[in-house]
Amino acid sequence: xxxxxxxxxxxxxxxxxxxxxxxxxxxxxxxxxxEGESELEGHNTDWLDTVRGASSVLLKPKTTEEVSAILSYxxxxxxxxCPQGGNTGLVGGSVPVFDEIIISTNLMNKVENVDTxxxxxxCQSGCVLEALDQHVADFGLMVxxxxxxxxxxxxxxxxxxxxxxxxxxxxxxxxGSVLGVEAVLASxxxxxxxTAMKKDNTGYDLKHLFxxxxxxxxxxxxxxxxxxxxxxxxxxxxxxxxxxxNVLKTYVAxxxxxxxxxxxxxxxxxxxxxxxxxxxxxxxxxSSHEYYMLIETSGSNGTHDEEKLNxxxxxxxxxxxxxxxxxxxxxxxxxxxxxxxxxxAEALHHEGYTYKxxxxxxxxxxxxxxxxxxxxxxSKIIRCCGYGHIGDGNLHLNITTDEFDKExxxxxxxxxxxxxxxxNGSISAEHGLGFKKRNYIHYSKSSGAVTLMKQMKKxxxxxxxxNPYKVLPDE
Ligand code: FAD
Ligand code: S2G
Ligand code: ZN
Numbered sequence: 001x002x003x004x005x006x007x008x009x010x011x012x013x014x015x016x017x018x019x020x021x022x023x024x025x026x027x028x029x030x031x032x033x034x035e036g037e038s039e040l041e042g043h044n045t046d047w048l049d050t051v052r053g054a055s056s057v058l059l060k061p062k063t064t065e066e067v068s069a070i071l072s073y074x075x076x077x078x079x080x081x082c083p084q085g086g087n088t089g090l091v092g093g094s095v096p097v098f099d100e101i102i103i104s105t106n107l108m109n110k111v112e113n114v115d116t117x118x119x120x121x122x123c124q125s126g127c128v129l130e131a132l133d134q135h136v137a138d139f140g141l142m143v144x145x146x147x148x149x150x151x152x153x154x155x156x157x158x159x160x161x162x163x164x165x166x167x168x169x170x171x172x173x174x175x176g177s178v179l180g181v182e183a184v185l186a187s188x189x190x191x192x193x194x195t196a197m198k199k200d201n202t203g204y205d206l207k208h209l210f211x212x213x214x215x216x217x218x219x220x221x222x223x224x225x226x227x228x229x230x231x232x233x234x235x236x237x238x239x240x241x242x243x244x245x246n247v248l249k250t251y252v253a254x255x256x257x258x259x260x261x262x263x264x265x266x267x268x269x270x271x272x273x274x275x276x277x278x279x280x281x282x283x284x285x286x287s288s289h290e291y292y293m294l295i296e297t298s299g300s301n302g303t304h305d306e307e308k309l310n311x312x313x314x315x316x317x318x319x320x321x322x323x324x325x326x327x328x329x330x331x332x333x334x335x336x337x338x339x340x341x342x343x344x345a346e347a348l349h350h351e352g353y354t355y356k357x358x359x360x361x362x363x364x365x366x367x368x369x370x371x372x373x374x375x376x377x378x379s380k381i382i383r384c385c386g387y388g389h390i391g392d393g394n395l396h397l398n399i400t401t402d403e404f405d406k407e408x409x410x411x412x413x414x415x416x417x418x419x420x421x422x423x424n425g426s427i428s429a430e431h432g433l434g435f436k437k438r439n440y441i442h443y444s445k446s447s448g449a450v451t452l453m454k455q456m457k458k459x460x461x462x463x464x465x466x467n468p469y470k471v472l473p474d475e
Contacts, residue, residue, distance in 0.1 A: 010098045011468050013080040016057055020077060024059055027069055032060040032107070043102050046095050047088045047149075048354060050404075051435060053096030055082065062107045064182060064190055064221040070103060071219065071465075072188025080465050083215035085157025086128065088149035090345075090356060093214045093434025094157070097469040103219060105156050112222070113196075114139050119227045120179060120196040125156020125220045141227035144171035148342035156220045162212030164430030166342075169391035170263040170298070171228060174211055180224030181207035183217075186461040196224045209456070214432045215467040217460045231263070231298035233305045236334040237313065240289030240324040244367040247291050249321045251363075251390055254295050257312040261305050263298035264391070267291065269370065271385035272344050272398075279350040284340055285326045291367075293390070294341055302329075344387055344398075351382050352402035355409060357416050358388075359395045360426035366395050369419060373397060376415065380408050394429040417443040432471070439473045 024033050034040060037056050044053040061067045074081050082100040096102060105126030113122040116139050123132060130150040133143040145158055147165035157163075159181065162174050171177060180194040193207040210218050241247050247267060254262055270290050276282045286292075295312075299305040309327065316322040328334045348354045361369060370386035377384055381399050388396040397416065401408050417427050421443040428437050428444070441450055454472055457464070 008097060008469055008474065011080065011464060012078070013100075013465070013468070014078045015099060016079060016101060020073075020079065021057070023073055024057070024070070027066060028059060028061065032062070034058040034060070040102065043084060043087065043104070044095055046090075046092055048090060048349065048356070050353070051092035051095055051097075053082070054099050055096040055102050056099060058084075058102040058104055060104050060107045064184065067103065067184045067219055067221055068188045068190055070188075071184050071186055074101065074465055075186050075188065075463055078463055078465065080468050082467055083160070083219045085126065085154030085160070086149065086152035088153045089157065089161060089214075089434060090358070090431045091428065091434030092436040093161070093432055093467065093470050097435060100468065105154050108156075108221065109154075111135050114141070115196060116140075118196065118198070119229070120224055121227050122180070122194070122196060122222065122224045123155065124222055125154060125159070127155045129153050129155055129158060136227050137230055140230050142230040143225065144177040144228055145174065148345060155223060155225070159211050159220055159223055160213065160215050161432045162430070164389060164392060164394060166264050166266060166389065168389065169265055174225075175208060177226050178207065178211055178223055179226055180222075181210045181220055182222035183210045184219045184221055186218075186463060186466050190221075191218060194222055194224055198226065209460075212432065214434060214471050216457060216471045217466065219466070229300075232300045233298070233302035233329070234263075234334065235297045235305060235309050235327055235329045236337050237293075237295045237309065237325055237327045238284070238286060238337050238340075239293045239295065239316070239322045240286045241291040241293065241321070242289065242323055244291060246321040247293060247367075247390065248363055250293055250295075250316050253316050253321070254312060257315060258295070258297055258308055261297040261299040261308060262295070264294065264296035266294040266341050266388070267366075267390035268294070268341055268344070268387045269367070269385055271383055272387040273340065275351070275383060275385060276340055276343055276347040279347040280343055282336075282340055282343070285337070286324045289323060294337065341387070344385075344396075348383070348385075348398050348400055351400040353400065353404045355399040355401075355412050357395075357397040357412075357427075358429050358431040359397060359416075359420050360393050360429040361395055361420065361423050362425070363390070363393055365423050365425075366390065366393065369395060369416075370397055372419065373399065373412070373416065377408065377411055380405070380411070389430075392429070414440070414443075420444070435470050438469070438471055441471075441473055
């Protein structure tokens with residue numbers, strides 16, 4: 001069976017049958033198995049509505065043991081599976097390509113322990129990020145990760161995509177903050193790398209195999225994550241600038257003048273802000289600038305932080321590298337300003353079809369990519385805009401047309417990947433490769449590295465049942 005949409009050949013997997021359904025129903029009970037493509041509509045399409053699978057069965061395990069029984073059965077019966085968390089992934093990794101069985105972590109949402117001395121939280125992988133953060137807030141802690149999908153994404157999905165988000169600049173990557181992982185292999189074997197210790201140098205650090213492997217090496221069932229103290233004082237500045245060079249100067253000034261209280265440095269161009277104004281009717285407190293920055297401080301002493309922030313603002317406004325700015329510390333005002341940044345993806349979605357590129361580039365080239373692409377595409381598109389985590393050198397280049405247009409896609413790809421490779425950037429900074437970008441991995445990884453990845457996949461999932469057609473390039 002070759003999917004016409006994707007020119008992909010279905011792997012040699014069995015099709016699910018009544019006997020399999022009987023096994024899963026006996027294992028989970030009738031309420032934790034959902035059948036029928038129409039019932040699974042929301043699970044077969046991704047958040048962006050750009051990829052669609054044809055699964056007719058979704059399973060809802062509650063425990064590691066149930067996941068183990070499911071995978072060992074699927075492995076023996078050569079049934080392909082697609083692990084699914086909040087289904088907010090942006091590279092087509094979270095939905096089936098054909099009829100893979102969807103294994104949802106929706107019911108695996110128990111917080112198992114909060115160690116208030118060390119700040120290490122142990123929980124199941126299906127905890128929704130925002131709910132987990134609210135839970136640990138009661139202990140004066142915060143989850144060291146924040147992204148626009150927090151209301152739906154699962155911490156297991158964040159780990160599986162090694163999500164970056166809005167505060168990586170301050171709290172680092174999940175490869176650093178995640179201390180322990182429990183995952184179930186395709187064979188059903190449970191790999192317990194669950195340590196709550198910050199330091200453990202005994203043998204290969206296997207948990208890193210499951211962080212960012214997008215469900216292709218194992219199904220993550222539990223994680224232990226180090227949660228820093230929740231800040232007592234937060235400020236958010238929205239700045240308006242006229243040149244990209246001034247954006248870079250402001251970023252450097254923020255690092256040197258705000259130092260350890262800088263918790264986020266985000267970038268929005270004029271077109272991105274116009275998109276949220278036009279499509280979501282959001283009102284920015286400042287407008288008509290070419291570029292905008294969100295600079296957030298998080299600390300333990302409001303007076304101290306305000307003093308440092310004022311010195312920074314006097315510096316950048318006084319020297320003229322920033323044209324205009326506003327500062328919020330009242331939660332609802334900060335939420336409104338964050339909405340202007342976090343909802344750009346949603347606003348773009350309103351415009352039609354989004355061609356989305358999540359690129360790491362040297363800061364010197366960061367915005368040139370948007371300008372070059374805008375020139376290259378001319379009037380064939382509605383919008384070409386750039387925003388993102390400038391503190392991480394991570395640009396979100398997004399282009400919209402009212403509906404999918406193959407000619408526009410061919411003008412963008414592979415040019416955008418060649419452009420990225422030329423500056424030694426990454427063609428996927430934080431979203432992963434999933435289904436949509438799997439065949440472009442060579443733009444950012446050597447053939448030796450890709451060969452070793454395939455060998456690891458063969459070792460851990462010899463029958464290839466875990467999230468097939470994802471991450472690694474087609475044979
Ligand atoms: P899903 O989308 O369900 O799955 C993602 C991938 O992980 C799939 O390949 C899936 O098979 C696999 N998977 C899921 N759960 C498991 C598990 N338990 N074990 C093994 N594999 C699993 N990403 C960023 O990095 N930074 C951002 O700033 C950011 N902002 C976003 C803003 C919006 C509005 C949206 C919609 C998305 C954003 N994302 C961002 C994308 C982000 O990667 C996903 O939102 C999130 O990390 C995936 O979590 P999820 O639970 O939705 O996983
Ligand atoms: C972000 C997700 C949305 C997008 O907003 O930081 O990671 O549009 C992105 O790419
Ligand atoms: Zn992002």
